[in-house]
Amino acid sequence: MPAEVxxxxxxxxxxxxxxxxxxxxxxxxxxxxxxxxxxxxxxxAHRIADRISAVEEYDVPVGSLDITMYRDDLRMKPxxxxxxxxxxxxxxxxxxxxxxxxxxxxGRTIRAALxxxxxxxxxxxxxxxxxxxxxxxxxxIRADFVGKNLPTSLAERVSVRLAELEDDGSVDSVAIGVPxxxxxxxxx
Amino acid sequence: xxxxxxxxxxxxxxxxxxxLTTAAELRSLADRPIKKLPxxxxxxxxxxxxxxxxxxxxxxxxxxxxxxxxxxxxxxxGSSLSKGESLKDTALTLEAMGADxxxxxxxxxxxxxRLAHSGWVRSSVVxxxxxxxxxxxxxxxxxxxxWRHLGDSKxxxxxxxxxxxxxxxxxxxxxxxxxLLLQTLGAEVTLVGPPTxxxxxxxxxxxxxxxxxxxxxxxxxxxxxxxxxxxxxxGGFFPTPRxxxxxxxxxxxxxxxxxxxxxxxxxxxxxxxxxxxxxxxDSSRSVIVEQVTNGVAVRMAVLYLLLGGSESESNE
Numbered sequence: 001m002p003a004e005v006x007x008x009x010x011x012x013x014x015x016x017x018x019x020x021x022x023x024x025x026x027x028x029x030x031x032x033x034x035x036x037x038x039x040x041x042x043x044x045a046h047r048i049a050d051r052i053s054a055v056e057e058y059d060v061p062v063g064s065l066d067i068t069m070y071r072d073d074l075r076m077k078p079x080x081x082x083x084x085x086x087x088x089x090x091x092x093x094x095x096x097x098x099x100x101x102x103x104x105x106x107g108r109t110i111r112a113a114l115x116x117x118x119x120x121x122x123x124x125x126x127x128x129x130x131x132x133x134x135x136x137x138x139x140x141i142r143a144d145f146v147g148k149n150l151p152t153s154l155a156e157r158v159s160v161r162l163a164e165l166e167d168d169g170s171v172d173s174v175a176i177g178v179p180x181x182x183x184x185x186x187x188x
Numbered sequence: 189x190x191x192x193x194x195x196x197x198x199x200x201x202x203x204x205x206x207x208l209t210t211a212a213e214l215r216s217l218a219d220r221p222i223k224k225l226p227x228x229x230x231x232x233x234x235x236x237x238x239x240x241x242x243x244x245x246x247x248x249x250x251x252x253x254x255x256x257x258x259x260x261x262x263x264x265x266g267s268s269l270s271k272g273e274s275l276k277d278t279a280l281t282l283e284a285m286g287a288d289x290x291x292x293x294x295x296x297x298x299x300x301x302r303l304a305h306s307g308w309v310r311s312s313v314v315x316x317x318x319x320x321x322x323x324x325x326x327x328x329x330x331x332x333x334x335w336r337h338l339g340d341s342k343x344x345x346x347x348x349x350x351x352x353x354x355x356x357x358x359x360x361x362x363x364x365x366x367x368l369l370l371q372t373l374g375a376e377v378t379l380v381g382p383p384t385x386x387x388x389x390x391x392x393x394x395x396x397x398x399x400x401x402x403x404x405x406x407x408x409x410x411x412x413x414x415x416x417x418x419x420x421x422x423g424g425f426f427p428t429p430r431x432x433x434x435x436x437x438x439x440x441x442x443x444x445x446x447x448x449x450x451x452x453x454x455x456x457x458x459x460x461x462x463x464x465x466x467x468x469x470d471s472s473r474s475v476i477v478e479q480v481t482n483g484v485a486v487r488m489a490v491l492y493l494l495l496g497g498s499e500s501e502s503n504e
Contacts, residue, residue, distance in 0.1 A: 066213070068227075069225045069226060069227040069255075069492075069496075070225075070226060074227060074496060074497070075497065075498055076498055077497055077498055078497040078498060079189070079492060079493045079494075079495075079496040079497035080496075080497065081206065081209070081210070082209075082210050082213040082214070082492075083213070084213060085213065085216065087220075115226070119220070119222045119224065119225075120220060120221075120222070121221065
């Protein structure tokens with residue numbers, strides 16, 4: 001049985017802190033574009049955008065960036081379903097793009113996202129916000145904004161549930177456990 | 189998805205809807221400054237065209253290139269094919285060159301099936317039109333166009349929609365593939381044409397048939413006009429072109445009897461004045477140009493789903 005490490009209120013507090021850190025680092029929301037990495041990065045990006053607009057009274061453009069076709073393990077599994085890419089109308093050229101994802105692990109997803117981003121445009125800067133950093137990086141990549149540093153062993157699985165993506169009415173949670181076959185919501 | 193795409197009948201409803209949703213994501217690529225994705229980098233796609241084709245070949249070529257595959261075009265004219273080489277020897281050549289996918293158009297029905305199942309090549313085979321048999325990617329792009337206009341781009345969106353396929357059904361591979369695929373997706377298909385241009389055995393297609401275009405038009409959500417393929421006709425299938433277009437051509441008067449949301453499609457190439465008049469082809473109901481745009485996205489989706497993943501597990 002996976003052990004819960006963050007409950008809904010912990011996640012809400014972490015996202016509020018990340019939102020403030022993004023604003024402090026960038027001295028306001030002027031040039032920001034938030035891009036969530038599907039699936040779970042997208043609702044997180046929207047939640048951060050809501051918090052930023054509540055503070056700044058400015059609507060930050062939010063979008064999503066699918067990295068499926070840029071994965072380095074694309075050939076190792078049957079063809080994966082594509083997920084939506086939605087770039088906000090203003091584009092990303094000259095903007096500060098904050099990539100948002102749920103779990104930072106090997107860093108390979110972010111590597112793919114940086115490649116995908118360069119095919120969309122040329123941002124002035126790219127920053128990374130993640131809800132959980134579980135370590136075990138395989139590439140020289142780090143997050144700028146971290147909700148929770150979570151030391152894990154490689155055998156463990158971190159599963160993130162977000163209310164927006166669950167049909168069964170369950171609430172937000174981050175749990176850690178040993179791998180069960182076909183865990184729903186597992187993330188690597 | 190199976191390893192080959194030879195017939196629209198190979199696709200289950202889930203497969204077909206996966207192609208449509210994948211194509212919907214890929215279609216947005218056309219609006220981006222860099223129209224390229226790295227998914228098929230290092231893979232080789234051979235376009236093997238034994239029959240003349242402009243739009244299908246260009247569409248497949250654009251699709252493969254946008255996915256970063258290497259494309260080799262093999263046209264019958266000006267190649268060893270015109271010197272009498274057999275399909276088998278051509279296939280062995282392609283195999284020796286390391287083709288990952290072969291897109292084949294052939295005037296003989298069943299040639300893609302032969303290529304796929306003979307053991308000559310290990311690559312995936314995509315049927316780009318064989319004789320009067322099938323043209324599955326055309327059916328997929330037609331279904332995609334219908335799905336965007338009538339189905340809200342949602343799974344199950346074509347359930348219960350009515351589509352009329354009008355004209356030379358007998359010689360049309362597009363009609364057969366569309367009849368199969370659209371019914372898989374839950375649409376109701378009516379085939380309309382003169383008795384001489386409806387094939388023997390059409391009652392087994394599962395679609396309704398009619399000889400009376402005027403009775404069908406007010407009931408349908410989409411009209412697909414077919415070209416009269418005179419190059420395949422030996423003998424008299426109708427008295428005169430004028431009589432054909434009077435009875436089965438779509439003109440402004442007939443268009444006025446359509447429901448407001450009904451769209452007009454044509455797989456191309458059109459013969460204006462024969463099966464469709466210029467004012468209909470250029471009207472706001474016509475989605476003929478959009479069909480071409482959608483063709484690239486749908487063919488990208490097919491190539492990605494056939495080649496994008498691992499070979500071992502997609503071979504099942």
